[in-house]
Amino acid sequence: MNAYFWLIPILPGLAAALNGLAPKATGRMAGHLAVLAMLGSLAISSMALFAALTAGHAFQPIDIDYFTWIGVGGLNIPFGVYVDQLSLVMMMVVSFVGSVIFIYATGYMHGDPGYVRFFTYLPLFTFFMFLLVMGNSLPLLFVGWEGVGLCSYLLIGYFYDRDYAAAAGMKAFIVNRIGDFGFLLGMLLLFWYTGSLKFTGLFEAAPGVFTAGGAVITVITLLLFVGATGKSAQLPLYVWLPDAMAGPTPVSALIHAATMVTAGIYMIARLNPLFSMAPVTLLVVGTIGGLTALFAASIALVQRDSKKILAYSTVSQLGYMFLALGSGAYIAAIFHLMTHAFFKACLFLGAGSVLHAFHRDTDVDVFEAGGLRKYMPYTRATFLIATIAISGIPPLAGFWSKDEILWEAFAAGRVFLWFLGILAAFCTAFYMFRLYNLLFSGEFRGTEDQRHHLHESPAVMWLPLAVLAAFSICIGCVNMPLLGYTGFHDFLHPVFAHGAAHGAEAVEENAFLASSFLSEHMLEWIFAGISVVVAVVAILFARVFYVWFPNMPERMREAFSSIHTILFNKYYVDEMYHAGFIQTYFNGCGAANWFDNRVIIAGLNGLANTVRGLADRLRRIQTGLAPHYALGTLAGMVFLVVVFLLCY
Numbered sequence: 001m002n003a004y005f006w007l008i009p010i011l012p013g014l015a016a017a018l019n020g021l022a023p024k025a026t027g028r029m030a031g032h033l034a035v036l037a038m039l040g041s042l043a044i045s046s047m048a049l050f051a052a053l054t055a056g057h058a059f060q061p062i063d064i065d066y067f068t069w070i071g072v073g074g075l076n077i078p079f080g081v082y083v084d085q086l087s088l089v090m091m092m093v094v095s096f097v098g099s100v101i102f103i104y105a106t107g108y109m110h111g112d113p114g115y116v117r118f119f120t121y122l123p124l125f126t127f128f129m130f131l132l133v134m135g136n137s138l139p140l141l142f143v144g145w146e147g148v149g150l151c152s153y154l155l156i157g158y159f160y161d162r163d164y165a166a167a168a169g170m171k172a173f174i175v176n177r178i179g180d181f182g183f184l185l186g187m188l189l190l191f192w193y194t195g196s197l198k199f200t201g202l203f204e205a206a207p208g209v210f211t212a213g214g215a216v217i218t219v220i221t222l223l224l225f226v227g228a229t230g231k232s233a234q235l236p237l238y239v240w241l242p243d244a245m246a247g248p249t250p251v252s253a254l255i256h257a258a259t260m261v262t263a264g265i266y267m268i269a270r271l272n273p274l275f276s277m278a279p280v281t282l283l284v285v286g287t288i289g290g291l292t293a294l295f296a297a298s299i300a301l302v303q304r305d306s307k308k309i310l311a312y313s314t315v316s317q318l319g320y321m322f323l324a325l326g327s328g329a330y331i332a333a334i335f336h337l338m339t340h341a342f343f344k345a346c347l348f349l350g351a352g353s354v355l356h357a358f359h360r361d362t363d364v365d366v367f368e369a370g371g372l373r374k375y376m377p378y379t380r381a382t383f384l385i386a387t388i389a390i391s392g393i394p395p396l397a398g399f400w401s402k403d404e405i406l407w408e409a410f411a412a413g414r415v416f417l418w419f420l421g422i423l424a425a426f427c428t429a430f431y432m433f434r435l436y437n438l439l440f441s442g443e444f445r446g447t448e449d450q451r452h453h454l455h456e457s458p459a460v461m462w463l464p465l466a467v468l469a470a471f472s473i474c475i476g477c478v479n480m481p482l483l484g485y486t487g488f489h490d491f492l493h494p495v496f497a498h499g500a501a502h503g504a505e506a507v508e509e510n511a512f513l514a515s516s517f518l519s520e521h522m523l524e525w526i527f528a529g530i531s532v533v534v535a536v537v538a539i540l541f542a543r544v545f546y547v548w549f550p551n552m553p554e555r556m557r558e559a560f561s562s563i564h565t566i567l568f569n570k571y572y573v574d575e576m577y578h579a580g581f582i583q584t585y586f587n588g589c590g591a592a593n594w595f596d597n598r599v600i601i602a603g604l605n606g607l608a609n610t611v612r613g614l615a616d617r618l619r620r621i622q623t624g625l626a627p628h629y630a631l632g633t634l635a636g637m638v639f640l641v642v643v644f645l646l647c648y
Helices: 007-021 023-058 085-108 115-134 138-156 163-194 199-209 215-231 240-246 249-258 260-270 279-300 306-326 330-357 377-391 397-411 415-440 448-453 459-478 487-502 511-515 520-548 552-559 561-568 570-621 626-647
Strands: 062-072 075-083
Touching: 007 023, 007 115, 023 085, 023 115, 023 487, 062 138, 075 085, 075 115, 075 138, 085 115, 085 249, 085 260, 085 330, 085 459, 085 487, 115 138, 115 249, 115 260, 138 163, 138 215, 138 240, 138 249, 138 260, 163 199, 163 215, 163 240, 215 260, 215 279, 240 249, 240 306, 249 260, 249 306, 249 330, 260 306, 260 330, 279 306, 279 415, 279 570, 306 330, 306 397, 306 415, 330 377, 330 397, 330 459, 330 487, 377 397, 377 415, 377 459, 377 520, 397 415, 397 459, 397 520, 415 520, 520 552, 552 561, 561 570
Parallel strands: none
Antiparallel strands: 062 075
């Protein structure tokens, strides 16, 4: 089995190469070639997971070096794979959810003039993501990290002839470079102190090199976290992700559910032995995550574009994952990453199905839809299931993972983060059912021409939705601590046991738990009940506002117009960035241009003109006439005689 691991990234890479280098040969088969490649990667990943599950506690991480990639002085980096329980979970998420999205995309992109180009970029994206989660060293992870950044630029800007799409692609690329600079500095510092960038070498060297809670490990992990804030869209580098909706909907689903945005979560989880030694960093990670979860959720409350609402939902859910990481609950973060991949992919592809019904490749204003349940029953059913899942209603998947995060945050003493998470949970349930009600409930609010063209998507699109919806229901069953089953936790525990051993003091115990007369399990049930009640109340509010009393939102908007304006304009963060950074940069460029033109160039031109004018005058001495030269010679001789007589 180990001999075939390299095929997992290579298969989609080959599909991308064939489609890109021989577009005429692959033609309309480009999509099928990409799907077959992803299914091949899924098959090998599934066999590897089955082997690990069969081995149980006897399973050992597989570290294979294929060849020396970089060998300079003391730096020796092999090209190889590292497959452990965490890698297997990520490989399954990328390959399974990616395969479903690829199948959906063959129907969604049917007839698009850039069909082959699209199915060149898409498998290339997954090739780099596999490289990221399977690489056995930080530099190899970084290659995948930068590769998914490149592919996001290509896919977000897929409609390159449209200014907004090109600008969105550039925005994603530039913002991620800011985060990647921090990642690179952190990686270089790690090599400086440990002499190794291979994961096994790092984890062995770290306890002897770094002091738990020390300044060095804190700075290094904070720099790595800067990279994660860019890639996984956290405050303050989240601004690229909502604009990433400019690409085709399958791209949005792939970025938001299974690939790029999960990279930051994976990186911190992979380096958990280092982050567990830096309690200050964990506090920063958790705080940024909690604030991002509530911040993005509040913006989603009033947005009108379905995909934009889902984009801010992704930012918020990623905040939950960082909240878990900052609380030391690494497994809870990965669990939510996995469940989120299924229901968020289902939601995005459902939104794409609505776009397909409207014959658009850009977004639909939710206030121009309504009543779609009559025309799109399959899309509506799957969208509802995914909406219930993300809202945290049991027994669907989102409840188990979200509840575990909230409980772990409270149990770790992060009560403030738990409170932020509960508020974000209320907002999530409200804006998701607001979206569902505006799209599918009531009567259709669009034009008659739009109504005439409404239809359910073809089977190649709604069947993937059904698969994702089914997993949104049942995937949470792999980890149900409330019911005493912790299979997922037990499977991943060996990956994080090493970090826990070095970071036992990373988070403090909750004093309330320590002194409570109730058992910890009973308290967990109580807090789970609180989160469910909060979600149910939010769902009822959404039903009241947008179904039973549809005029109420307009009244609320008028009554709280200032707050609505701030939220609708996303707290004016983009405008502040434009004024504070972009415009300052342009002003600086203008000042530099003025200095260049008025001082540097003008000074050089003035010097050149002076020399040219002097040369123009001096050249007139050279007339080419013998009498003039004789006269000059005579004048010189007379001058010398006069000087000689005066001196002597």
